[in-house]
Amino acid sequence: MPLLACQKLDVYRRAIEFLALASQIATSAPRGNSFLTEELNPAALSIPWNIAEGAGRFGAPDGARFYSIARGSAMECKAIVDAFAVLQLALEDTRR
Numbered sequence: 001m002p003l004l005a006c007q008k009l010d011v012y013r014r015a016i017e018f019l020a021l022a023s024q025i026a027t028s029a030p031r032g033n034s035f036l037t038e039e040l041n042p043a044a045l046s047i048p049w050n051i052a053e054g055a056g057r058f059g060a061p062d063g064a065r066f067y068s069i070a071r072g073s074a075m076e077c078k079a080i081v082d083a084f085a086v087l088q089l090a091l092e093d094t095r096r
Contacts, residue, residue, distance in 0.1 A: 004052070004055070004056075005055040005056065006048075006051055006052040006054075006055035006056070009051065009055060011051060012048055012051045012052065012055070015047040015048040015051055015070070015074075016048050018044060018047065018074075018077070019044045019045060019047070019048060022040050022041065022043075022044035022077060022081075023041070023044070025040065025081065025084055025090045026040050026041055028089075028090055029084065029089045029090070030089065033087075033089055036080055036083055036084060036087075036089065039076070039080050040077060040080045040081070040084075043073045043076045043077045043080065044073075044077050046069070046070070046073035047070045047073045047074050047077070048070075049070075050066045050067070050069045050070035050073065051066070051067065051070045053066040054066030054067045054070065
């Protein structure tokens with residue numbers, strides 16, 4: 001099966017890798033921390049979804065809008081992962 005346009009992008013592949021890491025972080029959190037996991041999971045999923053959507057657009061401005069949304073989701077994920085770290089809720093090997 002041929003690769004989709006987004007699958008050829010390194011940033012898309014990295015976003016998929018991060019999605020798996022985010023899932024590990026979320027599942028490693030002790031019970032009672034759903035306030036963080038409920039934010040991390042959809043934000044992490046939003047990154048590759050918006051990259052794929054942007055790669056599928058024909059006009060540069062339209063594609064750029066989706067890439068911008070993906071970047072915003074990535075920034076949100078960084079803040080959530082930082083919260084996991086400062087609250088010492090993530091597995092040791094997931095803190096990078």
